[in-house]
Amino acid sequence: MRRRSIALAVTLALGAAVSGCAGEDGGASKAADTCSSGPVxxxxxxxxxxxxxxxxxxxxxxxxxxxxxxxxxxxxxxxxxxxxxxxxxxxxxxxxxxxxxxxxxxxxxxxxxxxxxxxxxxxxxxxxxxxxxxxxxxxxxQAKTSELGAKMLDSMAELIGHKGEFAVLSSTETAVNQNAWIEDMKSRLATDPKLKDMKLVTVAYGQEKADVNAQKAKSLVQAYPKLKGIIVPAGIGLPAAAEALSQTGDLGRVKLTGLAPASLIKKYIRGGDVQDIWWNxxxxxxxxxxxxxxxxxxxxxxxxxxxxxxxxxxxxxxxxxxxxxxxxxxxxxxxxxxxxxx
Structure with a gap:
């Protein structure tokens, strides 16, 4: 009789514990499904x-x-x-x-x-x-991932006459969207006959900082004397690169395109040495x-x-x-x- 009582107590305790756990999980599930009755x-x-x-x-x-x-x-x-x-x-x-x-x-x-x-x-x-x-x-x-990569590459091709070396100056090595665009560019370069005379020489990173992007742009021009263009798919990087290459006298010989607030690079776009892929x-x-x-x-x-x-x-x-x-x-x-x- 005593053994049955102990067994019953253990069973009830385990049941309570399981019930408590289920309650906690259920609470989490309910929280995840919460709907607000108005603006949050x-x-x-x-x-x-x-x-x-x-x-x-x-x-x-x-x-x-x-x-x-x-x-x-x-x-x-x-x-x-x-x-x-x-x-x-x-x-x-x-x-x-x-x-x-x-x-x-x-x-x-x-x-x-x-x-x-x-x-x-x-x-x-x-x-x-x-x-x-x-x-x-x-x-x-902002736009379809494949569209942005394609437009940047097409813009670069137009600027350099579909021929020559170019580089990419991205933001960080872990930037999800920029990595996807770069992979799309590489794929097209390998398969599109219209781009057969273009060569991507390197991918550099500006770390989302204007001064780093400026220095990287200068370094790319020095490291690759035949460089004809740089794609900069970063809002901070493109204006910084344009300003840096303008100061060194390389802008024009080296064309730029990418993503940036159009207002920040208006004078360079007007000059015909820079293009931009942008949206509202x-x-x-x-x-x-x-x-x-x-x-x-x-x-x-x-x-x-x-x-x-x-x-x-x-x-x-x-x-x-x-x-x-x-x-x-x-x-x-x-x-x-x-x-x-x-």
Missing amino acids: TVGYLPKLGTDPYMTTLRDGAKAAAEEIGGEVVYTAPSEATGAAQIPFVNQLIAQKVGAIVISGSDLNGAAAALRKARRAGIKVISVDSDVATDARSLFVN VHDLGGLSYHAAQALAQCKVKAEPGERIPAGELGTYTVGERGEVVLGPATVVTPKNIDDFEF
Whole structure:
């Protein structure tokens, strides 16, 4: 009888323990499925907070907040690494924001912290540069990845007459979007007969810093005397490289193209030695904010085919792997430079 009582007590205790564990898991699951009844606070976490590209994106988000409600919190590290973003993700979790919009410095650096945010019921969206797909629900992309790489390469080909050596001056070795563009360029160079006389000699890195990009641009020109062009797929890097090569007298002999705020390199574009592949960054911020609010309020579940209303910007469709694309980028030349305010 005593043995049966002890066995019953153990069974009840184990049952309580299992029940408690199930309750904790269920709570986490419920938290992840939380839906807000109205606009939430959205935390924006760029690679670097001082990058004018990111502050313009932030301003677009703030304009959208004024339109549909909610609030934007903007916080960022001083180094462009995934590890540096982790404490800021944790800070936003502690602030209990309703959504986090992050521009990933790399795919996995802050992924564990972002998954923690999702378990806490915070919706996670990447913008401009993606993170691991299991760490976010949506990726708001400025343009299709393959399109950007192709346009930069076509721009370079036009500038150097489809012939000669060129280099790429990227930001960091872990930059997700830039690595994808570079791989697309390499693939096309190996297969496209129109590019058979072009040679990519090296990929250098400017570390998301203007002074480093300026020095790297000068070093590339010195290291490769036959260099005819440099693709700089980074908003900080292209203006810095243009200014540096202008000072050394190499700009013109060496052509530049890539990604940057058109307003920062307007005089170089007008001169015909630089082109730019660009889009409306303010709108990218607005679209990401609309997407964050729709997700937080469970108006969308981030499933392919769903439509996201974005106010005056129109309606956008969720694609495969949760990607939402703002729209086609434009090659900025002397003919259309005045169309770009940023």
